[in-house]
Amino acid sequence: MYEHFNPLNLENAWLQHLILFAVAGVLGYIIGYQRSKIRLNDYFGHLARLEADLAQCFKMKTQPAAPAAKPAKIAEPLPVVAAAPAPEIDDLKKIEGIGPKIEQILHESGIRTFAQLSQTEPAHIMELLRAAGPQFQIHDPGTWPDQARLAAQGKWDELKVWQDELNKGKSV
Numbered sequence: 001m002y003e004h005f006n007p008l009n010l011e012n013a014w015l016q017h018l019i020l021f022a023v024a025g026v027l028g029y030i031i032g033y034q035r036s037k038i039r040l041n042d043y044f045g046h047l048a049r050l051e052a053d054l055a056q057c058f059k060m061k062t063q064p065a066a067p068a069a070k071p072a073k074i075a076e077p078l079p080v081v082a083a084a085p086a087p088e089i090d091d092l093k094k095i096e097g098i099g100p101k102i103e104q105i106l107h108e109s110g111i112r113t114f115a116q117l118s119q120t121e122p123a124h125i126m127e128l129l130r131a132a133g134p135q136f137q138i139h140d141p142g143t144w145p146d147q148a149r150l151a152a153q154g155k156w157d158e159l160k161v162w163q164d165e166l167n168k169g170k171s172v
């Protein structure tokens with residue numbers, strides 16, 4: 001009945017089975033070891049690439065600051081409609097696509113009010129963002145001057161309607 005489990009047709013085949021299991025175990029260990037060695041090499045390669053990227057980021061952070069960007073070409077500010085004096089610094093974060101870091105970049109370059117931002121070319125704003133680092137290059141300042149123009153004129157309702165249509169400062 002169990003003749004097919006006993007290839008040598010011995011009365012006691014336990015030794016054959018023990019040898020068969022030992023060979024299978026050794027082969028499984030060798031195959032697993034080789035596969036883990038390959039995966040480990042892949043992980044070390046990936047780790048080396050990440051360390052190189054990190055070193056590049058630190059290098060960029062420790063490099064001396066880029067030469068000051070040329071000042072924004074600003075025309076005369078728009079007349080203020082309200083009777084109260086205009087604030088010296090506007091909250092530029094009210095413009096869709098501008099956050100605290102970008103507002104700081106704009107302030108450092110001399111753009112502090114909606115009127116100044118409305119008179120600045122998007123290409124110049126993009127130059128400022130590029131000079132600030134690669135993390136700011138994904139932003140599109142194409143609509144920022146137009147949004148700032150509406151804000152400077154006090155057309156907040158119109159600005160809000162338009163901003164609801166925008167996605168991170170970009171036209172959808």
